[in-house]
Amino acid sequence: MSMMKWLAAAAIAAFAVGGTAEAQTKVKVGTTLSGSGFHIPVYVAFAKGFFKKEGLDAERVQMTAKALTTAGIAGNVDFVPVPGAGSQASLQGADLKYVVGESLISQWAIITDPKIKSVKELRGKTIAYGRAGGADYDEGEIVLRRHFDMVAGKDYKVISFQAESDRVAALINGTVTAALMSFPTASRAQAVGFKMLLKTGQYLPRVGGCIWTRAEFVEKNPETVKKFIRAIARSIQYFRDEKDGSVDVIMKEFGIKDRKQAEIVWNEIHDQYSPDLPADLFKKLFVGRYRGMVKRGLWPKDKPMPDVSKFIARDLLTETLNEIGYKMQPIKTPSAS
Numbered sequence: 562m563s564m565m566k567w568l569a570a571a572a573i574a575a576f577a578v579g580g581t582a583e584a585q586t587k588v589k590v591g592t593t594l595s596g597s598g599f600h601i602p603v604y605v606a607f608a609k610g611f612f613k614k615e616g617l618d619a620e621r622v623q624m625t626a627k628a629l630t631t632a633g634i635a636g637n638v639d640f641v642p643v644p645g646a647g648s649q650a651s652l653q654g655a656d657l658k659y660v661v662g663e664s665l666i667s668q669w670a671i672i673t674d675p676k677i678k679s680v681k682e683l684r685g686k687t688i689a690y691g692r693a694g695g696a697d698y699d700e701g702e703i704v705l706r707r708h709f710d711m712v713a714g715k716d717y718k719v720i721s722f723q724a725e726s727d728r729v730a731a732l733i734n735g736t737v738t739a740a741l742m743s744f745p746t747a748s749r750a751q752a753v754g755f756k757m758l759l760k761t762g763q764y765l766p767r768v769g770g771c772i773w774t775r776a777e778f779v780e781k782n783p784e785t786v787k788k789f790i791r792a793i794a795r796s797i798q799y800f801r802d803e804k805d806g807s808v809d810v811i812m813k814e815f816g817i818k819d820r821k822q823a824e825i826v827w828n829e830i831h832d833q834y835s836p837d838l839p840a841d842l843f844k845k846l847f848v849g850r851y852r853g854m855v856k857r858g859l860w861p862k863d864k865p866m867p868d869v870s871k872f873i874a875r876d877l878l879t880e881t882l883n884e885i886g887y888k889m890q891p892i893k894t895p896s897a898s
Contacts, residue, residue, distance in 0.1 A: 585618035598668040599770030605796040615788040663770035666762035670747040673739040689728040689740035701741035745815035794836040
């Protein structure tokens with residue numbers, strides 16, 4: 562090959578590499594420190610390359626839910642899957658937009674000592690929850706209060722542990738009688754002899770893990786947001802249909818070493834996700850925060866809750882899902898067993 566032809570070939574190769582690099586848009590995607598069933602579509606998007614396929618150079622940022630919320634509002638993380646804190650921040654004036662959904666049911670379970678036969682036997686006992694104000698506190702507290710007439714601090718004691726692994730440890734050493742944890746962690750607790758007493762999803766349909774960003778980011782980067790939506794939607798489809806590869810992700814993200822145990826988790830939750838943000842469930846997310854803010858004096862009692870649909874980038878979400886022909890699937894209610 563002549564020198565001129567070699568230089569021409571090298572230039573073409575360099576251009577091709579440079580073009581590929583330029584096509585990759587850098588974004589920061591948040592996840593919480595410990596594995597969460599709500600965030601599985603994000604885990605799948607990283608593990609199976611769906612972000613890369615959409616032209617996104619995605620960096621995973623792991624923080625506590627509180628830190629992620631602060632970072633998201635400040636613009637230091639682009640996509641944040643912490644809907645509860647995001648809804649309260651929106652009501653308090655933060656200019657945020659929800660762009661895509663993940664889970665459509667509450668994915669927590671109350672795990673107990675096997676001697677406990679019914680929820681009423683938890684009266685007077687101590688239950689491990691997560692951080693007050695987080696889903697891993699609120700959803701256990703709401704279910705017990707609304708459906709079993711048990712009030713935290715009155716009918717049972719609460720100890721808060723931010724990490725689910727600490728709740729398992731508290732169960733093992735007898736510090737608590739019961740603990741609220743996600744399905745993957747619950748399956749590990751069951752494997753060492755504890756009992757699943759209650760699934761919050763039986764009582765509490767809700768959007769979980771739905772992802773928001775700053776409204777300014779959506780306005781300036783609509784194509785990037787559409788790429789992100791597509792990646793999450795395709796991850797949800799993959800998790801729904803591809804058991805083997807999905808079980809691999811579950812085992813990695815939740816530290817489950819027994820494949821059969823991970824398969825049980827997949828069987829429980831694989832069809833419980835959708836990128837859509839159903840208006841009724843999305844409103845319930847805000848209603849809970851609104852009532853809590855009124856109760857704590859953070860919102861005037863005579864001031865109504867705003868129309869929360871304005872917090873969704875609905876046109877962009879619908880357009881993107883239509884473009885890829887995403888087929889919404891009926892969501893099954895989790896069984897009591």
